[in-house]
Structures are given as structure tokens and as C-alpha cells.
Amino acid sequence: MTSTVTEVTRTLILSSTYESLSTSLGLIVILLLDILLIQKELIRARGSSRSRQWMRVLDIAIAPLVLTFLVIVTLRLINLRHPL
């Protein structure tokens, strides 16, 4: 048992359909990523002295969430052809 995969995570993944997980938790990730990307673009457009720092900070969450987004989209596409 680790903090990355807890009993709650295990039970959730094993007892739910991919469809229900991707439309609830997957949606949260996509919304969060959208918010962070919009925030980053607004800061870039404003071009303040702290812009560079803002962008570096936001990248901490944006980079892993982009990877997560790619996994979610790939699995959604696979799910269309071969239901998971």
C-alpha cells in the first residue's frame, strides 16, 4: 500500500466502468488543465514583470496534467473501438 495507489483508488478503478470514471474524474482533470492553461495565457498576454515566474509555477501542474490528458484522450479513443 502506497500513497499513490491506495485502497480507495484500487476499489474505485476495479469497481467502476471506464465510461463513468472518464466522465467524472477525467472531466475534473480536463477542467483543471483548462483553467491553468487559460491562466497561463492571460498572464502571458498581460506581460507583467512576474509573468515568467507565473508560467514556471503553473508548469508544475500543467506538464503532468497534459500527460494525463493525453492518456485520457487515447483511452477514450480506444474505448470507442473496443469498449474498456
Added chain:
Amino acid sequence: MIVILAYLVAIAGVEAMGVFISVVGGALGHAFLIPLLLSHYVLAGQARYRRALAVLALAPLLRILSLTLPVRQVPQIYWYAMIGMPLLTAVALTLRLLELSWTHVGLRPGPWLPQLLIALSGLPLSVVAFLILRPKPLIARFDWREAMIGSVILLIFTAFTEEIIFRGLLQQVTTEIFGRVALLYSSALFAIMYMGSLSWSYVFFIGLVGLFFGWGVNRTGSIWGVILAHGALNIGMAFIWPFVWR
């Protein structure tokens, strides 16, 4: 100081919500905390607690990734790698932001004998952890090849990643705020992130393990010993003890 304690309470509350009330509610709470912590980092100016905010954001990020990346069709052992890879990316970006090198977070050789003793402590710790939780093995039947691959995955994506986050980064940045008491803070957050084990005795045990690991890192100045101990703890629970105590 109060700000950092308030965030600890917030993370604990959101984690508890995800575990005991609603997983989606908990995920939403974590998703709210991430931009809040990161924005607060920039807006905090020269505040002493500022650096801790960027590191604290890794905890809700860990939970979001752990809830959204695993897929039932992929064997559970690979879930750790699926979550660990983006998490390590976030860790690397946090190090860049805070202008810390890998050696700053304890990835340097320390005195070998205390490190070895700390690493060996992982074996008895894994027995105790197993007896408290009695988890099922990660593989149905014992197979050396699968156990070896699984052990490498656990060592890199759980032990290495978690120790860098909780001991290497969090303990270091909170020491700038709390001094020696930072050990309690990082251990508390470490234990909170194990709430999902659904066992209070295990959460308490993990808190004690966190204190011991934190003490070991303070003592030796290196996190290699605790990475190996943490790895031994996880590997024992996943691949050894479930087959010994059937």
C-alpha cells in the same frame, strides 16, 4: 506559519472527503487546491513560507493523478509507473522553480553505515506494515520475473518519488519555517496521504515511519537510505510477505 498549517488542514480535509464521503468531491477539492497553492506562491512575495507552497501543491497533484491515470485493463503494478512518471515530471519542475539541485534534496552519498542501517530497517518495517494491513499480493502467483519488474517499479515510482517529495523537498522547505519541528509537518502530510488505506492504525504507523525516515535524513543528510528502506517496505508488502503468511 499559520498559512502552512492551514494548507495542511485543507489537504487533510479534502483527502478525508475523498476517502469517506465522495471520491469525486475529494478530487474536486484537490483540483481547487492546486491553482490556489501555485497562485499563492507567486502572490506571496518574500514571505518565509513561500517555497513550501509550491511543494505542497504536489500532494493534491499526486491524488488527482492517482485517481485518473490507472485503468482496470492494465495490471496494477504498472499503475505506479503511470502515476509516477508525470509526478516525477512535476517534482523536476518544482526543483527548477525553487532552484534546487538533486543534491540539495538529499540525492548525495551520505555516511554509508547509518545509511545501510536505515535501508535495512525497511525489512522489519515491511513485516509490521504487512501485519497491520494484510494486503493482497500484487501478483496472483509468485513469479521471479514479475516480482523483479514490480520491485523496480515500486522502488522508482513509489519509494524514490515519495521520498523526494516528502523528505527531500517538503522537509527541507518546511525546515526553513518550522526548524526541527518540520519533521512533524512532513510526517503528518505523509500520513494524511495514506488515509486511503482505510486503516487508522496503518496511517498512525506510516506517521511514525515518516518521523523515523525524517530523522534519518536529518542525521545523514542523504535520502538514499530512506529510499531503500521505503522500497523494501513496499516490496515486502507487495511480493514477499503475502506469500509467506498465506
